[in-house]
Amino acid sequence: MxxxxxxxxxxxxxxxxxxxDIPFRDCPPGDELIYPLSQHIGKPAKPVVAKGDRVLAGQRIAEADGFVSAHIFCSVSGRVKALENRPDVFGINVPCIVVENDGLYEKAEGVxxxxxxxxxxxxxxxxxxxxxxxxxxxxxxxxxxxxxxxxxxxxxxxxxxxxxxxxxxxxxxxxxxxxxxxxxxxxxxxxxxxxxxxxxxxxxxxxxxxxxxxxxxxxxxxxxxxxxxxxxxxxxxxxxxxxxxxxxxxxxxxxxxxxxxxxxxxxxxxxxxxxxxxxNEPVTERTFTVSGDGVKSPCNLIVKTGTPFVKALEAAGGFADGDAPEKLLCGGPMMGISMPGLSAGICKNNNALTVLRRDAVAAAQEKQTACIRCGRCSQVCPLGLVPQMMADAAKKHDYARYEKKLYGLDCIACGCCTFVCPAKRPLMQTFKQTKAEIMAIKRKEAAK
Ligand code: SF4
Ligand code: SF4
Missing domain, CATH: 3.40.50.11540 (NADH-ubiquinone oxidoreductase 51kDa subunit)
Structure with a gap:
């Protein structure tokens, strides 16, 4: 072929x-499951349960708010413990539904x-x-x-x-x-x-x-x-x-x-x-990898949505012996999100926890030098962008040039440019930050 x-x-x-080569095994979800209302691109879902409600596995607990939104389903049976803010993978407090697992895994009718x-x-x-x-x-x-x-x-x-x-x-x-x-x-x-x-x-x-x-x-x-x-x-x-x-x-x-x-x-x-x-199965579980040199027994798991990341780590035997890991990532080392902790609930679109003994990005930044105009970042960008120019525009806060001339908002944050940069410049990290700043300005303008 x-x-x-x-x-x-x-x-x-x-x-x-x-x-x-590690076959899937089930990840025990623990006593408390956490479902962020925003697990998708688009408007967050709206809760349709209240504190104290009994819920079943496969029951809708939040409904899509508009066309570009998605329902959220409970993955266990139990009781709604709270509707409150909990940390997401970034460590930011976001609205969540918290469910106490009764351990019965009773399914909703028809599921x-x-x-x-x-x-x-x-x-x-x-x-x-x-x-x-x-x-x-x-x-x-x-x-x-x-x-x-x-x-x-x-x-x-x-x-x-x-x-x-x-x-x-x-x-x-x-x-x-x-x-x-x-x-x-x-x-x-x-x-x-x-x-x-x-x-x-x-x-x-x-x-x-x-x-x-x-x-x-x-x-x-x-x-x-x-x-x-x-x-x-x-x-x-x-x-x-x-x-x-x-x-x-x-x-x-x-x-x-x-x-x-x-x-x-x-x-x-x-x-x-x-x-x-x-x-008739709604999304209540997902396939998930726990890996990296900081994990005792890297593995593939079937994880119920809402399961805290720490439970997936436990299912992989915990941290590897030796030094405490420097990096916890939701996802992999190239595009993953650096997590401050493991209390967040695993969402429908989270596919991995990667634990690394050393933080390669932080180590590289210590050796950072000025751009030497080698052009390697442009050669590897899968979108044909010009990262060194984007970084210059970002540094000057020239958002108009960044967006309109350099198409910086198209960056998919793949990290290829950072990976090859001999000057160890945190390019992708700069672009993520710049995109967030531009989007915040756009949101503010739209709200006027
Ligand atoms: S992070 Fe953005 S600019 Fe850098 S290579 Fe990937 S898409 Fe291109
Ligand atoms: S790879 Fe690094 S040093 Fe080379 S042009 Fe791009 S930003 Fe500059």
């Missing part, structure tokens, strides 16, 4: 050998009951996806019913299931593809019923031979779904990288994948669609 790739990118140490999905119309399939609270499981958290309802469904040529999983250390998508290939392919076939002219492609990096074999076997005899192996390169799993690798099409600033005839969904999302449409 031909291996495709995109322009730019880097080859960070993979670290996947730590957990890649997990097989449904005949053969005669469903596209609208009925979309409604089931929305009703199940499905969002992008790969990280971004975009509500899936929105993504699957482009202006012109007939114009979508490629539906891609993203199984690239390019972020170092993370291996839960690899395990999912090895063990649930049939469900991923069935999910693709359901989605293709919404997109009559699209071909379905399951995209997997070449460093996952077992997943490639399993998914290829599941695709055998399918007319509209096939596997495409892509080269192992970071960030191959980025939406734009995948589209560029498979079609040669380039998304100009402000464009959406559907504008170039593509829709990309993570393989976990695709499987969630199958479970929701054919088994």
């Amino acid at each position: 031909k291996k495709l790739t995109f322009k730019g990118g880097v080859y960070p140490p993979e670290g996947k050998e730590l957990a890649r 997990g009951v097989p449904a005949d999905c053969t005669a469903l119309t596209p609208q009925e399939i979309l409604a089931k996806i929305r009703d199940a609270g499905i969002i992008g499981a790969g990280g971004a958290g975009f509500p899936t019913h929105v993504k699957l309802a482009p202006k012109n469904p007939d114009a979508v040529e490629f539906l891609m299931a993203n199984g690239a999983e390019c972020e170092p250390y993370i291996t839960c998508d690899d395990q999912l593809m090895r063990t649930k290939a049939d469900e991923i392919v069935a999910g693709m076939e359901l989605m293709l019923r919404l997109l009559p002219n699209a071909q379905g492609i399951i995209v997997i990096e070449e460093n996952k031979p077992e997943a490639i074999a399993a998914v290829s076997a599941a695709c055998a005899g399918k007319e509209r779904v096939r596997v495409q192996v892509v080269a192992t390169k970071y960030p191959q799993g980025g939406e734009r990288s995948i589209i560029s690798a498979l079609t040669g099409r380039y998304l100009k600033p402000g464009m959406l994948p559907a504008d170039v005839g593509c829709i990309v969904e993570n393989v976990g999302t695709v499987r969630n669609i199958y479970r929701a449409v054919c088994f």
